[in-house]
Amino acid sequence: MTDSPARPAPLADPHLVYDPLAGDGPKDVVILGSTGSIGTQAIDLVLRNPDRFRVTALSANGGRVALLAEQARRLWVRTVAVAREDAVPALREALAAEYGAGEPLPEILAGPDAATQVAASPCHTVLNGITGSIGLAPTLAALEAGRTLALANKESLIVGGPLVKALAKPGQIIPVDSEHAALFQSLAAGTRADVRKLVVTASGGPFRGRTRDELADVTVQDALAHPTWAMGPVITINSATLVNKGLEVIEAHLLYDIPFDRIEVVVHPQSYVHSMVEFTDGSTIAQATPPDMRGPIAIGLGWPERVPDAAPAFDWSKASTWEFFPLDNEAFPSVNLARHVGQLAGTAPAVFNAANEECVEAFLGGALPFNGIMETVTRVVEEHGTPATGTSLTVSDVLEAETWARARARELTATTATAEARA
Template identity: 75%
Template sequence: MTDALADPHYRPHGAPEPGGGPRDIVILGSTGSIGTQAIDVVLRNPDRFRVVALSAAGGRAELLAKQAHRLGVHTVAVADQAAVPALRAALDAYEWAGKQPRVLAGPDAATEAATIDCHSVLNGITGSIGLRPTLAALEADRVLILANKESLIVGGPLVKAIAKPGQIVPVDSEHSALFQAMLGGRRDEVRKLIVTASGGPFRGRTRAELARVTPADALAHPTWAMGPMITVNSATLVNKGLEVIEAHLLYDVPFDRIEVVVHPQSYIHSMVEFIDGSTLAQASPPDMRMPIALGLGWPDRVPDAAPGVDWSQAATWEFFPLDEDAFPSVALARQVGTLGGTAPAVFNAANEECVDAFLAGRLPFTGIVDTVARVVAEHGDPAAGTRLTVPDVLEAETWARARARELAQTSEAAGV
């Protein structure tokens, strides 16, 4: 997979030569946190980037229409067919210099949008529903700016099989940091990867204390502004477990050489230790516009994409070991990643259902990872030893979601 990572010499088929005008971009998940910040970067750099298509779930039709009008896109896609009337009404509220954007709708809309003629596709969709658009973008020979970690985690072998050298640019702040730090040496000189974690809102709490936290507590992240699913994943550190699996897949580094360290200030986004004992870190204030801009502009950096560190001010950056008793999700993710096959898909799907149950008050906070662990243990891997396919992934996810819902209902009925 390392050869598929961002390469300054990679140019998708039909892309203009450098200096030939703005780079055409498709943004998937445009109304979410990653998508809105990407649009901010684009609007501040109209000479560098031009968005030609947007996709979203469909629940924020007015925002999607506003984005489409401001960017002048020719295509808008929504996953929810029922959202089309509201979207068309929102589009009608604007005056258009030319035709209104065409509207794609349905579960395959984002996948179709990912194949539109462009240089790069930013996949900012949340969840494993981003897998098909990821595969579609790669098969269409687009540069994949990957913020949708779940598609790589649940379909790692599928993604690795079709990604061309230099075709993927990671956007997660941790993986962007690892990529940048790894430029300081050869791949065979890397001793280990150190993935930093903020620790979320519950750093320092015991497992017993965590059993009593509420959804409002879990959604109050101290440093990052994210959607509810990712914010809860950060609170349980499931997000960090997923990032460990992603780092393994992106950089071909064994799990026993990927370490997690808690860094509450979130200024150092990850580090790479080399065989001579030197450690290189990438540091910047917690602002996703920086890794997004690097993904959009690679191999060039975008000036003033986000504020830098103010070195004129005194500051203290802290690092703590991970408390794996209170936060067992990272150890579980390592186990799942080692199993491979459909185990990561089961882990991810069960977690999404358990987070929904927690936010709805049907499952305690500690019940999220406990239930996920039980689903993973019950599933095993029927696809072990065979070539992974998309149907394998979808079947495993369907089973995992159903089983997680059953276990959550049992917990709710028992008053756990």
């Protein structure tokens, strides 16, 4: 990271935020999930561009208070939020150690609603980098408050699709996933009526080329060894099962209103092309950069302006090979299952996502084999059946469906573990 910027003067009016058309100074940003992979890379981008961005608030789970306190001081934020109330004493101590004598400490918010509170606080853009469906409430709060939402938390859109879309105004959501940032940029090459299909690329994860039988005995360490991206454990396992790609198919459908039968997944091991749009005249527009999430983050924070040197560019003087392969749906059934729940809509995507989160945790803890993740998720989805859909969906419906799915996934996981122990 670069040196800390000078402490900014307080806003004369806390409700006056950056107007990108007026050019009146740095854009005020709130970062949710600041100590995670997306959050730390976003902060690196902000510290390198203090003339463009000013962070006013941070939120995190509370497991890395020393890092959170360091971030707060380097950015001179007004508010720090943690989900874990028991982390507050350690956070106060860490902040006191970071700030100089006599320096006022930032406000601290704590509890399960803390991120939601800062998501609605005065700012221009909220970057939601939280992992999991717990990001839904902050997503809704940011949209309802009229903030631009830089969305890296795909789960909130997936589990609460109709709720999110009902609140979002045109252009209010800027996707931060590398695939959806690529589609976002590629779609600008034509009108929506010109689009034949969206092509979402997948690295294939650490198990590309293996059959389903060959995946039966893979270990946690094997699954965490992603060949391209450095991510948290849950996202890395989701990339190994390709659940992450299934979620991205649902996300692409919701973001761009393209039918599921016109959203294709192809395997691209180099992860240079982040996704493509095929138009009706036969042209395909691809967005390509070396794998680096700071590029999509810069699109999310800076749009409609681009941030110079946000991420590395290709050296076109060097030879390289770019490969594309069809997806093996037998070895990786997660993408087709995701299409199925996406078409069911209603609470089905929430059930799919919640069951998967429980199964990934069980796999990481040694209680479920790798193939057991999707086997269990599939069974939970089948037992859930066809959900009610349409405008009647509520947050309570989503939470109730998630609670049932988590409980059922845990029951099935326990049954699997017992059967294996007896065998």
